[in-house]
Amino acid sequence: MTKTLVQEPLATPASASMSGPSSAPLSAWQSPWVRGWIALVAVVLAVNILMVTLAFVTSPGLVVEDYYERGRAMEEAIRSRADVADDRMLAVDIPADLTAGQGAMLRFFVVDKAGQPVRPDAVTLFAYRPSDAGQDFSLPMIEEAPGRYRAEVSFPLPGLWDSLVEVTEGEAIYRLDERLHVKAR
Template sequence: MTRTPVSASHVPPAEAPLSATQSAWQSPWVRAWIALIVVVLAVNILMVTLAVVTSPGLVVDDYYERGRAMEESIRSRAAANKDHMLEADIPPDLRAGQPKNLRFFVVDKVGQPVTPDAVRLFAYRPSDAGQDFSLPMLVEAPGRYGAEVSFPLPGLWDMLIEVTEGEASYRLDKRLYVNP
């Protein structure tokens, strides 16, 4: 058995060092990282633009007074729970644009009907303050009040019923979902 000499041409060449003409931009890893950064920046710019251009209508001019009114509502509800029982009868199938009768009941702690000075219903749309409205609730019987309500848009609504009795006012609030 004879051996053939191995020539230098059969030996794989050692990898040559990067020359000055090759740059890091040719690496797929560098390109992937740059593409990821560009995508993240583009999404952030899009979100900031949408936040500035579309106004959700959630900011109110009298935010401090509204906060104080909410605090008063919580206190009056606690006081009303001791002296009065407030309950709303809301139909479960509320639909946008269709009038429905909402009823409200006020009784004292022993169950006798209460006749307050005024009962008013307020409807607030959290996403669009321009759609907010209020209605007086009319006396149907002692301690029972009603109003025919038609919500203009589907979605979530905050309903507040305010009972005024002399200097005192009591409130009942509920969150409603109005079907399309």
């Protein structure tokens, strides 16, 4: 009988580790890429939940009850501005350095087309805060001289404000609006 020699392959450390008991594939949860994507999705969801919560908690209440009447008043203001261009000249003098919590003098001038001062029945200053309707206020303007009116104003908060000066002269109502920027202290 002849003996045949069968040569067995040599075991290398790499092949031993692949065929051993620890050769189970890695779980997807152990991959840093999967963990990274899950963390990213969790952060995005957390930020969205935070933003929605803040939107509900800090609602400025910009929806007004009388939106139709306000829209009509705006349309009327646009028409009166076109009418006043032919009949009256309105101007408002607003200081450039308005600061929240500090008083400032706003002046308003009204003259007819010949340049003569006009004495309307009433002049009122309205201040609207676009981001918070609870801060809106109005003041009657005091006559300094014929056609020249003033109001001492103190804006409670910094930021953008819309001012509207309303002039009532008999049945006619004229309006002049300006956007104001109030600085923080």
